[in-house]
Amino acid sequence: MSDWWVQLSSLQRFFYLVAIPSTVILLLQSILTIIGFGSNGDADMDIDADIDVDVDMDTHIDIDHSGTDPVDNLAGTADFRFVTVRGIIAFLTMFGWVGAALAPSALHTVFTILLASAAGLSSMLLIALLFYGISKLQSSGNINYRLAIGKEAKVYIPIPPNREGFGKVQILLQERLLELEAISDCSSIIKTGETVQVIDIFNTSTCVVDRFRK
Numbered sequence: 001m002s003d004w005w006v007q008l009s010s011l012q013r014f015f016y017l018v019a020i021p022s023t024v025i026l027l028l029q030s031i032l033t034i035i036g037f038g039s040n041g042d043a044d045m046d047i048d049a050d051i052d053v054d055v056d057m058d059t060h061i062d063i064d065h066s067g068t069d070p071v072d073n074l075a076g077t078a079d080f081r082f083v084t085v086r087g088i089i090a091f092l093t094m095f096g097w098v099g100a101a102l103a104p105s106a107l108h109t110v111f112t113i114l115l116a117s118a119a120g121l122s123s124m125l126l127i128a129l130l131f132y133g134i135s136k137l138q139s140s141g142n143i144n145y146r147l148a149i150g151k152e153a154k155v156y157i158p159i160p161p162n163r164e165g166f167g168k169v170q171i172l173l174q175e176r177l178l179e180l181e182a183i184s185d186c187s188s189i190i191k192t193g194e195t196v197q198v199i200d201i202f203n204t205s206t207c208v209v210d211r212f213r214k
């Protein structure tokens with residue numbers, strides 16, 4: 001082993017020093033994921049740490065005229081995250097092995113590093129796309145919003161009258177506590193904390209509600 005290491009060039013040693021530890025870490029990550037640790041992707045400790053917490057608690061309601069569905073407010077959104085711990089480990093692993101394979105060739109050192117970097121970025125992108133696809137499947141779920149019709153809900157953000165804007169309600173649907181956008185045909189505002197009843201579904205997942213009458 002020592003003779004093999006001594007015969008290597010400095011460039012080859014560099015690539016092996018990157019590749020071998022990265023491969024060990026990648027294998028450990030894979031084993032931990034298989035046995036259940038970090039299977040939801042949170043254990044990646046994403047470096048981009050998208051802590052985009054929108055705490056808009058005042059009563060001003062912005063009306064969304066874009067026509068897009070507010071599905072992203074439901075069971076979490078699927079974010080594309082390119083720079084993650086898992087992605088960096090994949091980059092280093094591919095970078096190291098490709099570089100180690102190319103180092104003995106006649107390629108210039110700069111081209112060797114560039115090709116190894118391109119291979120690493122490709123594996124990083126592949127990992128990002130893979131986990132993005134998984135997170136989309138997890139976030140979309142199989143929620144049938146029409147099952148909310150007839151159910152009671154609690155107003156979370158005041159609902160303007162006569163469909164003049166959107167409020168929000170919390171509702172238990174398919175054993176999940178969801179936060180859905182809501183509109184109302186009532187002539188007065190429905191305040192936070194009031195109990196309402198879902199009477200229809202508008203625009204795929206927006207609740208049409210009325211004041212709850214016993």
